[in-house]
Amino acid sequence: MTALQAVLKGRVGTLSIDVTLETGGGTLALIGPNGSGKSTLLFMLLGIRQPQSGRVVVDGSTLFDTSTGVDIAVEDRRLGYVPQSYALFPHMNVLENVEFAVACGTAAQNRHIRRTQAEAILNEFGLTELSARRTTDLSGGEKQKVALARTLAAKPRALLLDEPLAALDALSRREVRSYLGAYLKELRLPSIVVTHDPEDASVLGDCIAVLEAGRIAQFGSWRDLRQRPASAFVEQFVGRSVS
Amino acid sequence: MERALLILMGSALVLFLAAPLLGLIVATSFSDFTAGLANPLVWPALRLSFLTTTASLLFLVVLGTPLAWTLSRVNNRFMSSVEVLVRLPAVIPPAVAGVALLLAFGRRGMLAGWLYPRGSSVAFTTAAVVMAEIFVSAPFFVQAAASAFRRLDTNCLIVARTLGASHFRVFFRIALPLAAPGILAGAAMSWARALGEFGATLMFAGNFTGITQTLPLAIYTALESDLRAAQALSLVLVVVAFAVLLFVRFVLARTTADELREY
Numbered sequence: 001m002t003a004l005q006a007v008l009k010g011r012v013g014t015l016s017i018d019v020t021l022e023t024g025g026g027t028l029a030l031i032g033p034n035g036s037g038k039s040t041l042l043f044m045l046l047g048i049r050q051p052q053s054g055r056v057v058v059d060g061s062t063l064f065d066t067s068t069g070v071d072i073a074v075e076d077r078r079l080g081y082v083p084q085s086y087a088l089f090p091h092m093n094v095l096e097n098v099e100f101a102v103a104c105g106t107a108a109q110n111r112h113i114r115r116t117q118a119e120a121i122l123n124e125f126g127l128t129e130l131s132a133r134r135t136t137d138l139s140g141g142e143k144q145k146v147a148l149a150r151t152l153a154a155k156p157r158a159l160l161l162d163e164p165l166a167a168l169d170a171l172s173r174r175e176v177r178s179y180l181g182a183y184l185k186e187l188r189l190p191s192i193v194v195t196h197d198p199e200d201a202s203v204l205g206d207c208i209a210v211l212e213a214g215r216i217a218q219f220g221s222w223r224d225l226r227q228r229p230a231s232a233f234v235e236q237f238v239g240r241s242v243s
Numbered sequence: 244m245e246r247a248l249l250i251l252m253g254s255a256l257v258l259f260l261a262a263p264l265l266g267l268i269v270a271t272s273f274s275d276f277t278a279g280l281a282n283p284l285v286w287p288a289l290r291l292s293f294l295t296t297t298a299s300l301l302f303l304v305v306l307g308t309p310l311a312w313t314l315s316r317v318n319n320r321f322m323s324s325v326e327v328l329v330r331l332p333a334v335i336p337p338a339v340a341g342v343a344l345l346l347a348f349g350r351r352g353m354l355a356g357w358l359y360p361r362g363s364s365v366a367f368t369t370a371a372v373v374m375a376e377i378f379v380s381a382p383f384f385v386q387a388a389a390s391a392f393r394r395l396d397t398n399c400l401i402v403a404r405t406l407g408a409s410h411f412r413v414f415f416r417i418a419l420p421l422a423a424p425g426i427l428a429g430a431a432m433s434w435a436r437a438l439g440e441f442g443a444t445l446m447f448a449g450n451f452t453g454i455t456q457t458l459p460l461a462i463y464t465a466l467e468s469d470l471r472a473a474q475a476l477s478l479v480l481v482v483v484a485f486a487v488l489l490f491v492r493f494v495l496a497r498t499t500a501d502e503l504r505e506y
């Protein structure tokens with residue numbers, strides 16, 4: 001079964017991180033307050049930050065392992081990453097953004113084939129009409145779709161989304177959330193969604209890990225967390241959600 | 244009342260800055276200008292300045308851009324000292340720079356044994372002019388390019404790498420195009436500095452017509468024989484400098500507008 005497993009230990013500033021993660025084949029929602037180490041964890045998985053020790057295995061292949069000295073470079077890990085700001089390349093239009101990812105994913109190829117592939121991906125996402133648009137002219141929801149399309153164009157082994165809904169206004173947030181939830185389920189790619197919002201986590205995550213000061217306070221389904229919170233922290237954090 | 248005083252003080256400085264420029268323009272009639280340009284010093288100097296500043300700029304862009312990129316990406320004590328070193332020529336007096344260049348690259352300089360086993364040297368050649376220009380203008384370019392790279396959205400660079408882009412691809416396809424306006428502005432400023440370079444050139448390259456006599460040196464020389472030529476060349480340089488400033492403002496205004504569009 002495809003899954004992402006990670007054991008990570010490290011220090012960032014005053015925060016010490018000690019975490020074991022396992023996505024299964026679906027989506028793991030990683031929730032926790034600001035400063036609990038969520039984004040740092042993503043950076044460690046991506047290879048941008050160096051953990052002191054640990055292991056990252058995706059789909060059976062080891063990306064990082066301090067015990068054997070394996071440390072695959074960021075560009076060779078094939079972990080799709082969508083930051084909160086989406087980070088679309090502002091000097092390229094929508095199609096060129098996706099084309100950039102296609103070109104990275106596969107080596108020698110002629111330009112025409114790359115363009116056709118990029119167009120096919122945009123079509124799949126229903127974004128064909130946006131292909132010539134500047135990324136700075138898109139709405140939040142559109143930006144997110146383009147960012148997802150671009151990420152998947154590079155054929156990642158797993159997907160890491162950092163606060164995918166935080167940049168959206170309340171109105172489009174609900175709509176994008178249900179779209180994203182359905183999409184992630186359909187995708188069947190091991191995914192981690194980082195969020196500070198328990199409600200987002202309940203919709204997007206097949207299972208949920210609550211992060212408290214660099215450690216997993218509880219891991220389980222939304223129902224588990226609601227009905228049997230492991231600590232007062234989890235109860236308080238999860239209980240904030242109304243739904 | 245207090246406000247008027249502050250405005251008055253500011254105006255005094257503005258007047259002081261404007262007076263020499265005004266003097267230059269008022270004192271130079273059109274016939275003076277054309278007569279000045281006809282001086283035999285003028286065209287070799289114009290040609291030489293154009294050639295040497297182009298060469299020094301090319302050199303700076305090719306080597307300075309990667310340096311600026313590294314300075315912007317690597318954050319440690321060593322890189323901070325490199326940055327200080329690169330800034331230094333901007334505050335060193337040009338005459339000192341000239342002496343230093345002689346002591347390093349001159350015929351009896353530190354590197355002479357290694358550079359010139361046959362005895363000749365680069366000092367007092369056109370190449371020396373280019374070297375002096377690079378030395379004094381490098382800080383302007385590297386500084387501007389480094390801050391342009393620092394202003395980039397780190398997330399774009401990270402995402403590009405997670406998509407599978409190599410360091411080279413991230414640099415050429417993402418960082419360079421996004422930082423281009425800032426780099427261009429830095430190139431213009433450093434070019435203007437190289438064009439005006441006088442002290443280091445005089446010390447290290449000398450003042451030989453057609454070989455090392457650039458525009459500022461020609462002005463200096465003309466001042467002794469034909470004031471009109473000095474005036475004409477000065478006017479040319481003022482116009483060029485003004486054009487460079489306008490260009491920089493235009494380029495940077497466009498980027499700021501573009502960055503604002505993001506929000």
